[in-house]
Amino acid sequence: MSSGEKLDPLPDTFILQPPVFHPVVPYVTTIFGGLRAGKMVMLQGVVPRNAHRFQVDFQCGCTLYPRPDIAIHFNPRFHTTKPHVICNTLHHGHWQVEARWPNVALQRGDSFLILFLFENEQMKVSVNGQHFLHYRYRLPLSRVDTLGIFGDILVKAVGFLNINPFVEGGSEYPVGHPFLPKSPQLEVPCSRALPRGLWPGQVIIVRGLVLPEPKDFTLSLRDKAAHVPVTLRASFADRTLAWISPWGRKTLISAPFLFYPQRFFEVLLLCQEGGLKLALNGQGIGTTSLDQPTLERLRELRISGSVQLYCVHH
Template identity: 45%
Template sequence: MDPLPFLLQPPVFYPIIPYACTIFGGLRPGRMILIQGSAGISATRFQIDFQCGCSTRPRSDIAFHFNPRFSSSDAHVICNTLRKDHWLDELKFSGAPLKKGETFVLLFLFLPDKVKVSIGGHHFLDFTYRLPLKDVDAVGLYGDVTIKELSFLSSNPLKSGSADLQKTPLSKTFPMGLSECQVIAVRGLVTANPDELTLQLKSSDSIPFKLTANFQDQTLSYNSFISQSWGQPQNVQTPFFLFYPERFFEILLLPEAGLFKLAINGTPVNDYRPLVFDLKSIEELQITGSAGLFVVQC
């Protein structure tokens, strides 16, 4: 089985600026990058560079340089390309809906011949490539800016009614049961006013694994339903709550000998060891609650 469609780069939360990271597999038509953040209260500029590598000496080529600049009256965006350490002719886009000290949501959609950029869910500019898209394999964030989230997507979370979005409750069956190291991947978008999101593995008479994200008290917990009764919930240890309204999430669940391993948004969390562990008896994955789903893969 080709692993590439199965893998999706986890989001990055609150990176220290300046920040640069590799784009797993590089950019390709149809891929999107979502950036949420805020410009500094006294910012004059910041920039997002889609680069051909992360080298600083010599400096990597920059296929798409996105550079908001703030004046006393308004904001504009400068776009350009750096090739062999020389800038090409810059393009200026006036009237950017960006303000110092306020949050923003940027979505970059990469097409075969150009990149389309929306700000706050509204299209703002198109930029035709001057370097091949296939050479872009890194993104850099610089300047007076705070980035809350950098997400790498294959579906547009700002597009309502997307054909890719599946509603909950949703279930997947396992005619032959589960097996060790059979990874379960769930990727989706939390609703605007979430209450609770649950993921559970069921057999005919038990639920050996249940994950609950409670948005009211911002807790994550494990539990099992064995011998006709629920056990004592076990808190999932995380540095902060890993789900947010109207934001993308990824859950990876991996069964191993006697336990379940879990990662949320690329962050590994503590394992869960149910009292009864029989993978072959598990017949169904069930997802319910406050989310739309892009991918459910088992």
């Protein structure tokens, strides 16, 4: 690439929005690229012991006046005789018929992890890993571009995620893992033990931020003898993504190079019979072949390069 060549803008579908830690409520933020089926918003926090109510609004804009339409209004209420959750839609300044769910899955004083999973026709909500409700859209999901959080709630983290790109037509909730700020355990290079190796169905998730002047990014899997049968390497000098064999042979991955300076990224490796499938920023982009005995012998995940890490899960 010549020094004067300009990069194509990164498509909205590839943008992963940075997580937000301990925002001050009321909190309003833009949803990068808007909402679409297949996105998920994760909310981690605590319900204060004296909470009356709080709301999470997926808005069509962020103006103060006129008030924007609210495609999805999620509103737990604790101060009534029978605590409940209201979902509704605000259109042209008028609330529509509310939908009500009794037996609130949230309790005053408790921590929670709420997942909002957006499908083609409806939003599904889980609380602490259990399905709680679903709400059919009354306004087009494509109009939503703003998240608002208001009321009696202590928010620890907000995350914007893509669901598992390997599950075609699946409607189950992806596993949600709470975000944590960068800590000593996530310093780069980062090493994580794989006590039982890798088995079909296991997913490795790495989320982070590319540094301003990156050189490379490497994810490797090693066995007990420190052999490295699997290496994924991104080179920023020639903007290539490749599998590196144990003998140093490079196999280029024929896919757009989606690592950008000061942009967030998500790498997923899905273990299946016969090898590993790779996804980057929610898009499945390649595979590498490995037999099951080799996968089972892998005992270490190592990450290095020009990145900050927010999450490493396996």
